[in-house]
Amino acid sequence: MSFTIGTREILAEPRPLPSKTVRYLVPVLSLIVGLMIGAVILLASGHDPIAAYKEVANRGFLGELPMIGTLVIATPLILTGLAAVVAFRMKIWNIGAEGQLIIGAVAASGVGLALGEHLPGWIVIVLSLLAGVAGGAFWAALAALPRAYLNTDEVISTLMLNFVALSIMNYLIFSSVSFWRDAERLTFPSGRFIADTAFLPRFWGRLHIGIFIAIGAAVLLWWILRSTKWGFEIEVTGDSGRAAAYAGIGVNRKIVSVLVVSGGLAGLAGGLEIGGVMHNLDPRALSLGVGFTGIVVAAVARLSPIGVILVAILVAGLNNSGVGLQTMGIPDDIVLLLEGIFFLCVVGGEWFLRNTIRIGVAGQPVGERSVP
Amino acid sequence: MTGITKGFFGALANDGVDFDLQWGEVHALLGENGAGKSTLCSILAGLYHPDGGEININGRPVELRSPHAALEHGVGMVYQHFRLVDRFTVAENIALGHPDATFLSRSKDLEKQVEHLSSKYNMPVPADAGVWQLSVGEEQRVEILKLLHRGVQILILDEPTAVLTPQEARNLFRTIRSMAEEGRAIIFVSHKLDEVMEVSDRVTVLRDGKKVGTLPTSEADPASLARMMVGRDLEMPARREGVPGEPVLTVSGLTADGDRGFEAVRNVDLEVRAGQIMGVAGVSGNGQRELAEALTGLRPVKAGQVFLGGVDITRSSVLDRIKLGLGFVPEDRLGTGLAKGLPLAKNLSLKSYRAPPLSTGPVISKRAVDQRADELIQRFDIRGTRPGLPVSLLSGGNLQRAILAREISGGPKAMVAAAPTRGLDVAATEAIRTLLLEERDKGAAILMISEDLEEVLALSDEIVVLYEGRIIGRLRPDQADPEVMGLMMAGREVDLS
Amino acid sequence: MKPRRLRWVVLFAALMLVVAACGDDAGDTTTTEAATETTEAATETTEAATETTEAATETTEAAAEPLRVAFIYDGEADDGGWNETHELGRQYLVANMDNVETTFVENVSPGSEFQAAFEDFASQGYDMVVCTTFCQDDIFLVAPNYPDTVFVSWAGYETLPNVGHYDSASEDGRYLDGIIAGSLADVTLIGYPGGFPIEEVVRNLNAFTIGAREMNPDIEVQVVWINSWYDPPAEQQAAQALVDAGANALAAEVNAPAVASVAEDAGIGYTHYGIDVPEIAPNSWLSTFTFNWGPYYLAQAQALAAGTWEPSIVYGTMADGIVGMSSYGPMVSDETIALVEEKKQQIIDGTLDYWAGPINDNQGNVVIAEGETIPYEERTLCCQWLVEGVIGEIPSG
Structure with missing residues (x-):
């Protein structure tokens, strides 16, 4: 790739292996660039950037209440982020975490409702979380099997299954008197509550133990990807499907297993939302795009499971500080504009990470000067 | 074109090639794989810039800096891989890139023009059909029509028959002749002697990037062309004969489909014995890749049987074949033989990570992987990288050493090696050959598939020649002379007695 | 679906990294304040039953301070539909009551976001939080911890000492x-x-x-x-x-x-x-017909300012002026x-x-x-x- 400005020819070449310094410096630099552009926009629209950034810190992170709120929001984000990580590592583009989360929540609340009154609480908790995992895994399998054996495009199938899942959930609560719906509540339809013995235990304000499950899942996934045959096979297949087939790795089965695990993680997020936050099936609280945000989280974390924890907490904290920013009078639209710039910076940073830039005189061989 | 020189990464793909083309002729460009045919054409088509030499059209020097510039000078090329937009119709594809085409062009007018062209040159294509609906042969016609529509006078066809059925090829030849009769000049690139004899007026033979000669087709015969093409002195390097033992890899009636759905491997019988290297010679595209893939489990077998050490592995998975001791050195080193983004250490354990000592249960021991990598790097003298860096940073010779190190360290009973020394320098070639011979002497049955005759002759204890998926001849190295090999590779049966 | 709301926050992840340092000082104070408030809240919860009447008296005493009311919308405030009718109600409240201070936040979603927003406003000492969609479940999880804040929400059907609801005919x-x-x-x-x-x-x-x-x-x-x-x-x-x-x-x-x-x-x-x-x-x-929430919000706010607020479920009618044409x-x-x-x-x-x-x-x-x-x-x-x-x-x- 090259283009010419005046007599200067600017050439970009793939950088074979970014050095450690570059790998850590580039994201930091792109963040700072994003911050500065953000500050300019805030200033231009008549807002004090320092005050805004302070508000983000104070309302999203610093202090007990902000941290509790942030961690509660972060819990499902970590899991949908992990769902994206495990699939994207193998270049399987699961963008159906949203639907998998929903089906996981439907399954988890179904089990919670069916068993809640009859079994000890902790058994119900375990079974309903497992049901969440199974629900998400099943929903992913609906896209995985055709992908593996008929080579259908998983981007389209997982995306479409999101809408199917949403319709199913809406049907269960809004359009029918289903097992999930509380027929007594007539002012506005909502789901029946699971037995309170089946609520996930809370240990700090509203913060439920789901955060530990999510972090545990991240650490476990990190270890699995790094140290097991399964993880190794994902690495090989993600790098080159042909090399994987050559090495005797059953690529089709790998695709299915990876999508099922990915869906299971998203389904677990749905299960935790039911057991820890809502305690009933509420379509309005489960269709917030947590599945899609997980993709962003995974991308910003560069597909590192441990990075996902950090990025998810940051994203959740920002979300949590949104109330504070709005009360400061910063409108949503400005914030959307800032978001666009931020993504550009991140993507741009990635590009600089993979390419070196060389500037030469047009029409002449390019020298060795390199601008990192 | 005079004195065309072009180097890639230190190797000269064209070395001072002179080439002249006359209006109204079909000029065949003949040569083995890697002889420099495609490079020469790409330079003429503006895709590459020559490092030396000049190009004259109608006596005037021209500089063809891009395919676009080449088109301005009336030079157009049909590549082996078509460059059509799938979602567009035939007519839209043909209009695409045409200087007069605007978005306002009436599609009906366009379709009429296309139909006119296609009937004139006897190249039937449905002008309003989408490209995604077309067969490969039809796509090729669209490529040619596209160039004709742009008024191309010098047309380059790069191995145009490789993707065609014999029927389609015959039609193409008729089209080529009628274009030449109109005064256009056509360069026809091929390595198939029969086609060259059939369609061309003159032939230029390239070998190792150099021009061997140009002669009128009427003065040429297949045997002389074959000799020019293969050319080099086929003297036997001094080496010890193998001591063949029991049959290890036995193949009977093997038939497999290629990617396009034709049968690419047809009714192949082979018997490779322990301690023997069997060389499979042939011009590329005659079923070599498919044969290797069918034997190693990467391609389904349509008919026939494959036995490894007496076990029927015809339907076995790749993994089962690996476990039974079938090694494979693939033609495509980075991408198939090695996962290019992964570090060397991991690549070296690609086939052994499943069992102790590299793993216990589901867990892989990173230490054991690294330790094994260190051993192999030492033992096979793999240079230029640390085990933690991606293999894509290795040189070709070291890539091949890495693959062989991994395959050989698995202690294979049989090994399929495809183009094992292609593109390697002399030292690396020597090292790889030594490794293969050592492995043979240890008792492995090696099937070596190569388009490089020298390699086949240097290593094989027995040679078969593959042509259009069939074994067309079997011979001992001492029976091989350039003429015989050339004829066989060009599809002629030869009576060796 | 509203992925919009969660998306934008990613931007500020970047900002955080830098601000974390300069925000430290302010943060420490907030932490202590928050901690104190929570302890107070906890003590108060235990005594909540007895304190309900006292709370009313306290509110009267605080009448010199402006009454602070927060509105939470699950969509855009100017959506030309449901949320806008509530936003018009908020503006009606501001226009018709002295000594009231209001704020609103848009695009907040049910579940953990609602809960966090309720806590956020309540912990900052807002007197009343208005949630304009079905919010009862989320309110019930937060409201008992903040007896000094009144929550009213649309279409709820159960009250708490500090939670009331409204709907319209x-x-x-x-x-x-x-x-x-x-x-x-x-x-x-x-x-x-x-x-x-x-x-x-x-x-x-x-x-x-x-x-x-x-x-x-x-x-x-x-x-x-x-x-x-x-x-x-x-x-x-x-x-x-x-x-x-x-x-x-x-x-x-x-x-x-x-x-x-x-x-x-x-x-x-x-x-x-x-x-x-x-x-x-x-x-x-x-x-x-039109939703005229203004009179309801005004009545609730005035009752709260006067110390006469009681939890109620109001089914607003044309007679109340809450439904119009x-x-x-x-x-x-x-x-x-x-x-x-x-x-x-x-x-x-x-x-x-x-x-x-x-x-x-x-x-x-x-x-x-x-x-x-x-x-x-x-x-x-x-x-x-x-x-x-x-x-x-x-x-x-």
């Missing part, structure tokens, strides 16, 4: 809308795209149909469920399908203006939903307007009861017997049936 206005649509000459079939087949929507649909058939007993109303609260393409499609099927008037119980433009294009009458915006269909506009469009005749104004007054006076039996459902069963009706207290229980004259069904499962 929009069906009364819907009945008048039906009269207007039914009074148009030649109207035989009215298309009615509705969100979900929930009680409130069905109640309005039934009232509308009763009104329309009072004017012309041959009129039928055909409902199509969109299965979304906001899905412009689906709404547009449904409306067009209804017109193609012969509907010669349209009424919408969804939030996007898509149905209005279909009606405008077809040149047929259009009944909107809840907010007076005739400009979306200048020629087709007939009317709509919009402007009337050019197709509506003066006679009809006069008739509607008369009937409106009768409803306010309590002299007109369009729910009086006998009323049949569209299966021919008597659902309200002769001599019976549905009083306001039981309105939210209605309806799990479609009144005679409605084409369509409530899906069951």
